[in-house]
Amino acid sequence: MKYFKDDRSSVIKFIIFCVICSRVAMLLLYIAIFKNYSITDFINHVSQWDVKWYENIVNAIVHNDYMGYSHVDGDIYEHAVWAFFPLYSITIAPFYYFLSPFMSIYQVGMMLNVVYFSLAMYIGHKYIMLTRNDIKRSYIYIFLMSFGPWNMYFFVMYTESLFLLLLTLCFYYLKKKNYILMGVFGALLSATRNVGVLFVFVVLFDTIKNFIEKNQNKQDRSAFSLMGEYLKEVIDNYKLVLGTCMVPMGLFSYIAFLEHELGDGLAFVHVQAGWSRVSGIKSFIINIKEAAWNVFPPDILVTAFFVAIVFVIVLIKDKRYEEAVFPGIILIVAGMSSFMSIPRFMLGSFTVCLAFVDQLSKMSTLKKLVIGFFLIIFSITIYRAYLLGNTVLF
Amino acid sequence: MKTLNYVLSIIMVAVYLIIFVKAFDTSRANDIYEAYYIDKTIESIPYGVNLERKK
Numbered sequence: 410m411k412y413f414k415d416d417r418s419s420v421i422k423f424i425i426f427c428v429i430c431s432r433v434a435m436l437l438l439y440i441a442i443f444k445n446y447s448i449t450d451f452i453n454h455v456s457q458w459d460v461k462w463y464e465n466i467v468n469a470i471v472h473n474d475y476m477g478y479s480h481v482d483g484d485i486y487e488h489a490v491w492a493f494f495p496l497y498s499i500t501i502a503p504f505y506y507f508l509s510p511f512m513s514i515y516q517v518g519m520m521l522n523v524v525y526f527s528l529a530m531y532i533g534h535k536y537i538m539l540t541r542n543d544i545k546r547s548y549i550y551i552f553l554m555s556f557g558p559w560n561m562y563f564f565v566m567y568t569e570s571l572f573l574l575l576l577t578l579c580f581y582y583l584k585k586k587n588y589i590l591m592g593v594f595g596a597l598l599s600a601t602r603n604v605g606v607l608f609v610f611v612v613l614f615d616t617i618k619n620f621i622e623k624n625q626n627k628q629d630r631s632a633f634s635l636m637g638e639y640l641k642e643v644i645d646n647y648k649l650v651l652g653t654c655m656v657p658m659g660l661f662s663y664i665a666f667l668e669h670e671l672g673d674g675l676a677f678v679h680v681q682a683g684w685s686r687v688s689g690i691k692s693f694i695i696n697i698k699e700a701a702w703n704v705f706p707p708d709i710l711v712t713a714f715f716v717a718i719v720f721v722i723v724l725i726k727d728k729r730y731e732e733a734v735f736p737g738i739i740l741i742v743a744g745m746s747s748f749m750s751i752p753r754f755m756l757g758s759f760t761v762c763l764a765f766v767d768q769l770s771k772m773s774t775l776k777k778l779v780i781g782f783f784l785i786i787f788s789i790t791i792y793r794a795y796l797l798g799n800t801v802l803f
Numbered sequence: 804m805k806t807l808n809y810v811l812s813i814i815m816v817a818v819y820l821i822i823f824v825k826a827f828d829t830s831r832a833n834d835i836y837e838a839y840y841i842d843k844t845i846e847s848i849p850y851g852v853n854l855e856r857k858k
Contacts (some may be wrong), residue, residue, distance in 0.1 A: 501837035639815040645804045647809055647812075648808060650808065650809065650812045651808045651809075651812045654811075654812040654815040655815065655817055658815065661818070661819045661822045661823070664822050664823070664826050665822050667826055668822065668826055671832055672829060672831035673829050674822065674823075674825060674826030675826045675827070676822040676832075738844075743836055760821055798830075
C-alpha cells in the first residue's frame with residue numbers, strides 16, 4: 410500500500426489533517442495544564458507578546474487613525490508600533506471589521522493564520538516536488554512544520570504564517586522562472602517584514618548558480634569575460650530585472666509612508682532603541698563570544714543559532730546556494746542584535762527546515778521515527794514553556 | 804513590452820534611491836514630532852513614545 414500518495418487531493422487532505430490536529434493538540438495541552446475548558450480563555454492566553462502589537466495596529470487601521478494609535482497604552486508598552494511592518498495587520502483589518510460582532514481580533518487573526526499556514530504547506534509541497542521530486546520529503550515537511558517545536562507561532566497572531574507563505578511563493582516562482590509573480594510576492598514579503606528585502610540576494614545567487622552550471626565547459630575563458638557574459642544574460646532577461654526590482658517595493662513603500670507621516674523614514678529602525686537594542690559588528694562579535702565561550706552549557710536560543718548555522722552549511726554543501734543565502738544573512742543580522750527569536754526566524758526562513766528534512770529523508774525509517782518522536786516531545790516542552798510565560802526559550 | 808519592463812525597473816530603482824536618501828534627512832521629523840508632541844525632538848524620543856496631537 411502506498412502511504413505517501415503524490416496526487417493533489419491526498420496532499421491537501423494531509424495538510425488539513427496535520428493543521429487541524431496540531432491546533433487541537435495545542436488546545437488539549439492548554440486544558441491539561443490549566444484545567445480550563447474555555448476556548449476563549451485558551452485563545453486569549455496564547456495571544457501574548459507581539460500579538461498585542463498587531464492588535465493595536467489592526468485597531469488603528471480599522472479606526473482609520475494609524476498614526477493616532479501610535480500612542481500605545483503606557484501601562485503595557487511605552488513605545489510606538491513602527492517596528493512592526495503593516496502588511497500582516499492590513500490583511501487582518503478588513504476581516505476583523507466585518508467579523509468583530511462575532512469574533513475577537515485574536516480569533517480572526519488565528520483563523521487567517523490557519524489559512525496562510527495551510528497555503529504555505531501546499532506551496533512548500535510544490536516547491537519540494539519541483540526541486541527534490543520526493544513526495545516523502547513533502548509529507549515529512551508538512552508534518553514537522555505542523556507539529557514541530559515553536560509551531561504555535563504559525564497559529565497565534567504573529568506574521569510567521571504570512572511571511573512563510575510569501576517566502577515559499579517567492580522561492581517557487583523563482584524556480585519556475587516566473588519572475589513577475591516572484592516580484593509581486595517579493596514586494597508583499599518585504600512589506601510583511603524588513604528582512605523580506607533580502608530575497609534579492611536569493612535571486613542573485615540563483616542566477617549566478619544557473620550561469621555557472623550552464624558554462625562549466627568554458628573554464629578557458631577569463632573571469633572578466635564570463636562576468637560580462639553573466640551581466641549581459643541577466644540584463645537581457647527583462648522579466649528577471651523587473652521582478653527583482655519589485656521585491657524591495659514593500660520596504661520602500663513603508664519607508665515613504667513613515668517619511669510622510671513622521672518625517673523619519675527610518676523610524677522602524679530608530680524605534681528599536683525603545684527595546685534597548687544595540688546592533689552592529691561589535692555586538693555580533695560579543696554575542697558570538699558570549700555564546701561560544703562564556704556560556705556553558707548553551708541555552709536553547711544559542712543552540713538553535715548554531716544548529717541553524719549547521720543546516721546553512723549543509724545547504725551550501727548540497728550546492729543549494731540560493732537556499733542557503735537567505736537564512737545565512739538573517740542569522741548574521743539577528744546575531745548582530747541578539748539571539749532572541751532565532752528559532753522562529755529560522756522556521757520562517759523555509760529553507761533551513763528543508764535542509765533538516767533533506768537530511769532526515771536520508772535516514773532509515775526507524776531513525777526517522779525516533780527523531781520525530783523526540784521532536785514532538787521537544788515541541789510539547791517549548792509550547793508548555795510558552796503557555797507558562799517562560800521567556801528564556803523565545 | 805521589453806522596453807516597458809526596463810523603463811519600469813529604472814523608475815523603481817530611481818524612486819528607491821530618492822526615498823532612501825530622503826530617509827536620512829530627519830529635519831522635518833522634529834517639526835512633525837513637535838506638532839504631535841509638546842517639546843521632544845527625534846533625538847530625545849528614540850521611540851516616539853506617547854505621540855499626542857497638539858490641540
